[in-house]
Amino acid sequence: MRSLLAIGKLARVALHLLHGLLVVYIIFPKLTQPQKNKRIEVWAGALLAELAIKLIVNGKPPKTGPVLLVSNHISWLDILVIHAAGHCRFVSKADIKHWPVL
Numbered sequence: 811m812r813s814l815l816a817i818g819k820l821a822r823v824a825l826h827l828l829h830g831l832l833v834v835y836i837i838f839p840k841l842t843q844p845q846k847n848k849r850i851e852v853w854a855g856a857l858l859a860e861l862a863i864k865l866i867v868n869g870k871p872p873k874t875g876p877v878l879l880v881s882n883h884i885s886w887l888d889i890l891v892i893h894a895a896g897h898c899r900f901v902s903k904a905d906i907k908h909w910p911v912l
Contacts, residue, residue: 823860830857847897854893863887867895 830853838846858865871877879898883889892898 819860823857826853826857826860850893851895851897854890858887858890858894861887863891865891865894871896 833849833853838849841849855865871879879892881888881892883892889900
């Protein structure tokens with residue numbers, strides 16, 4: 811029974827990822843930047859929900875002006891959490907351009 815639940819959850823997550831990929835290629839070119847930013851936030855939050863991860867945000871970032879948020883993330887989930895909490899851009903080190911998936 812637990813295997814069936816795990817397979818179902820894995821299938822829902824895979825469908826969510828595939829849907830996100832299709833949105834990026836088909837819908838994103840037609841959207842404004844604020845619309846894209848909101849879609850990313852909602853998508854990341856929905857993926858966290860599919861993974862049964864509850865997001866609790868303490869505090870609020872400033873609404874105006876540039877903000878530098880520095881985070882030494884420890885897993886791939888941190889990226890989803892930061893995206894779900896609000897719009898942001900990520901900067902990475904130069905050597906990831908040689909990673910096969912990215």
